[in-house]
Amino acid sequence: MTETHSTAVRGDSGPEVAQLVASRVLDVPDFPKPGVMFKDLMPLFADGDVFREVIDGIVAHHGRDAFDIVVGIEARGFVIAAAIAYATGVGVVPVRKAGKLPRPAYSASYELEYGEATLEVHQDAFTAGHRVLVVDDVLATGGTAEATLDLVERAGGTVAGFTVLLELGFLEGRKRLAPRPVHALLTV
Numbered sequence: 081m082t083e084t085h086s087t088a089v090r091g092d093s094g095p096e097v098a099q100l101v102a103s104r105v106l107d108v109p110d111f112p113k114p115g116v117m118f119k120d121l122m123p124l125f126a127d128g129d130v131f132r133e134v135i136d137g138i139v140a141h142h143g144r145d146a147f148d149i150v151v152g153i154e155a156r157g158f159v160i161a162a163a164i165a166y167a168t169g170v171g172v173v174p175v176r177k178a179g180k181l182p183r184p185a186y187s188a189s190y191e192l193e194y195g196e197a198t199l200e201v202h203q204d205a206f207t208a209g210h211r212v213l214v215v216d217d218v219l220a221t222g223g224t225a226e227a228t229l230d231l232v233e234r235a236g237g238t239v240a241g242f243t244v245l246l247e248l249g250f251l252e253g254r255k256r257l258a259p260r261p262v263h264a265l266l267t268v
Contacts, residue, residue, distance in 0.1 A: 091247075091266045097137050101245055101266040104130055119246055119268075121217050125159055134265065135163045138215070138243050141263055144168050147213035147240040149206065151175055153228050154199070156217035160245070164215060173205045173212075175228045186234045188227035199227050206237035219244040219264060222253030229260060 091098030104124035111118040124130055138160075149171045152161025158174055165172035178187060178198035185200040206212060212232050219225055229239050239260060247254065247264035254262045 089266060089268075092263045093137050093141055093265055097134075098266045100130060100133060102268075105246060105266070119218055119248070121156065121245055124245065125156075131163070134245065135160070135167055137265065138164055138263075139167055141243070142213055142241045147211045149173055149210055149212055149237070151201075151212055151214045151228065151232060151237075153214070153216040153224060154180075157215050160215045160217065160243075164213065173201065175199050175201050175214075175231060186231050188231050188234075190223040190227040191221075197224070199224070199231060201228075201231045201235050203235060205235050206232065208236050210237045211240035212237040213240050214242045216244050217246065219247040219253045219262065220251045222251075222256030225253065225262075226256055229257065 089095055089098040089102045091101065101124060104121065104127060106120040106123055108118040108120050110116065124134065147170065150161040150165045151173045152158040153175050154177050161172045176199065178200055181200050181202055184203045186203055187198050187200045189196065189198040214228055214232060216225065225242060229242065232239055241263060242257065242260060243263040245265050247267040249267045
C-alpha cells in the first residue's frame with residue numbers, strides 16, 4: 081500500500097512504529113502543484129487499528145501527564161489532535177487558516193515549500209502556563225510548525241512537545257525549529 085521504498089525506515093519512536101506509518105503512506109505526484117510529491121496519510125487515518133497504535137504511540141512518547149491541551153494544525157492535524165485529546169482526557173485547540181476563527185486571534189504568516197500562508201489561534205486559547213502538545217501530519221520546511229509554535233507562545237501557552245507522523249528530513253524543517261524538540265514517527 082505504500083510507495084515509500086526503503087529497507088531501513090527510521091523514526092524517533094523506533095523502526096517498528098516508523099514501518100507502521102510507512103506502510104500507510106501513499107505518494108501522490110504533482111500535488112498540489114507540478115514537481116511536488118504529496119505524502120498522503122489518509123490510508124493511515126482510515127485504518128482503525130493502525131490509527132489507534134499511532135495515537136497510543138504518541139501518547140506513550142510524551143506521557144499522559146506531560147501536557148494540558150493539544151493543538152492541531154489545520155487540517156489533518158485536527159484529526160490527530162482530537163484523537164490524542166480524547167485518549168488523554170484533555171482539550172483540543174485548532175490552529176486555523178486566516179479568517180476562520182470568530183473571535184480575536186493572533187496571526188502568523190510564513191512561507192512553505194510551495195507558497196505562503198497565514199495561521200491563527202484565538203488570543204484566549206491558553207491560560208498562562210498551559211503545557212501544549214502541538215501535532216501535525218507532516219513536517220516539511222518547518223514554516224507551518226514554526227508559525228504554530230510561535231502562536232502558542234504568543235497566546236500564553238508553553239510548548240510541551242511537537243509531534244508529526246511524517247518528517248521530510250531532506251527539507252531540514254527540524255533545524256528550523258531548534259532548540260525545540262521534534263518527535264517524528266517516520267522520517268524519510
